[in-house]
Amino acid sequence: xxxxxxxxxxxxxxxxxxxxxxxxxxxxxxxxxxxxxxxxxxxxxxxxxxxxxxxxxxxxxxxxxxxxxxxxxxxxxxxxxxxxxxxxxxxxxxxxxxxxxxxxxxxxxxxxxxxxxxxxxxxxxxxxxxxxxxxxxxxxxxxxxxxxxxxxxxxxxxxxxxxxxxxxxxxxxxxxxxxxxxxxxxxxxxxxxxxxxxxxxxxxxxxxxxxx
Amino acid sequence: xxxxxxxxxxxxxxxxxxxxxxxxxxxxxxxxxxxxxxxxxxxxxxxxxxxxxxxxxxxxxxxxxxxxxxxxxxxxxxxxxxxxxxxxxxxxxxxxxxxxxxxxxxxxxxxxxxxxxxxxxxxxxxxxxxxxxxxxxxxxxxxxxxxxxxxxxxxxxxxxxxxxxxxxxxxxxxxxxxxxxxxxxxxxxxxxxxxxxxxxxxxxxxxxxxxx
Numbered sequence: 001x002x003x004x005x006x007x008x009x010x011x012x013x014x015x016x017x018x019x020x021x022x023x024x025x026x027x028x029x030x031x032x033x034x035x036x037x038x039x040x041x042x043x044x045x046x047x048x049x050x051x052x053x054x055x056x057x058x059x060x061x062x063x064x065x066x067x068x069x070x071x072x073x074x075x076x077x078x079x080x081x082x083x084x085x086x087x088x089x090x091x092x093x094x095x096x097x098x099x100x101x102x103x104x105x106x107x108x109x110x111x112x113x114x115x116x117x118x119x120x121x122x123x124x125x126x127x128x129x130x131x132x133x134x135x136x137x138x139x140x141x142x143x144x145x146x147x148x149x150x151x152x153x154x155x156x157x158x159x160x161x162x163x164x165x166x167x168x169x170x171x172x173x174x175x176x177x178x179x180x181x182x183x184x185x186x187x188x189x190x191x192x193x194x195x196x197x198x199x200x201x202x203x204x205x206x207x208x209x210x211x212x
Numbered sequence: 213x214x215x216x217x218x219x220x221x222x223x224x225x226x227x228x229x230x231x232x233x234x235x236x237x238x239x240x241x242x243x244x245x246x247x248x249x250x251x252x253x254x255x256x257x258x259x260x261x262x263x264x265x266x267x268x269x270x271x272x273x274x275x276x277x278x279x280x281x282x283x284x285x286x287x288x289x290x291x292x293x294x295x296x297x298x299x300x301x302x303x304x305x306x307x308x309x310x311x312x313x314x315x316x317x318x319x320x321x322x323x324x325x326x327x328x329x330x331x332x333x334x335x336x337x338x339x340x341x342x343x344x345x346x347x348x349x350x351x352x353x354x355x356x357x358x359x360x361x362x363x364x365x366x367x368x369x370x371x372x373x374x375x376x377x378x379x380x381x382x383x384x385x386x387x388x389x390x391x392x393x394x395x396x397x398x399x400x401x402x403x404x405x406x407x408x409x410x411x412x413x414x415x416x417x418x419x420x421x422x423x424x
Contacts, residue, residue, distance in 0.1 A: 079418030097309030206291030
């Protein structure tokens, strides 16, 4: 497994290339040009060519790149050839919606299980998975070894969920909780922040109105 | 309405400060120190002090900042004192979950309405809102004037949804669709990309394993 240090911006672009290459594979395409990759990914073709030249011997400029080989190489860099399990903590509307919508089109991630601490929810189904009691999380994390946990608990409960996950040995967390979470240095926490995205869009909209 | 040009990173931090100040207000606090703001927002206190010194006369260092005044000033910079309406396109599991979980704790955004093109869904309820037919979107956008649209349609339908929104006059879009979307230059598109966040977490996890 090659997993070199790459900037976050580059990782995001590589993740987008991988997604486009998977779609090309589904369409039965075996060769892709850097221009096609640029158009499909919404990234400038100059940036695509630069990335492809930096991240290894992926093919020949001009004659195009082999879709399979390029995808394998990019997934090696990302470390996603054999992706970790993903669990969901919190079987509210967002947690269940994530489980139901699934992770098709990704590097092969699947939602392994979903947990809640509400006795009224435990045992019910979200899509095809039964909601499990929260005290079974440590067992799942121990069995799977590598787990990414998605925190989708109600506002104000994010920190408790994080601490329980960290105690159970989880060191990769994606939080939909509104509040910032405190975690030890060895734990990576990322956020999906709809309200911040709305603020960024509003700021941009209002600034344009002021300029025009 | 003051809405100066600020870098995206700064906007995100200002959005986080605003969120923490709203919570402080709910707790009945009238004064907040830069250290408290730093701790509550998960941002270094040096960065908080720098931001507060750059973005105006928000209070006095040492004796703390007035929560109300600081919030008003930050919302003026963000342009969120009177936030635009938010609509949801796509009443699948994610679209409905967003509608149900709502936008409490934000600058005052609310999900105004939710749309779908599936006759079987139209008229049903997501939370307290009835799902409306997609051809009513242009009317809503015309009435509201300022609208942020959240695209939560199924994979492969994102571009169609975007084009319909742009034709209807919407120029601010937050997409949960997996595919990159093409939009005119005057339209701001942002993405919530769970699969890319998972890739970033996996890359980080695998790199640590390799280093250790």
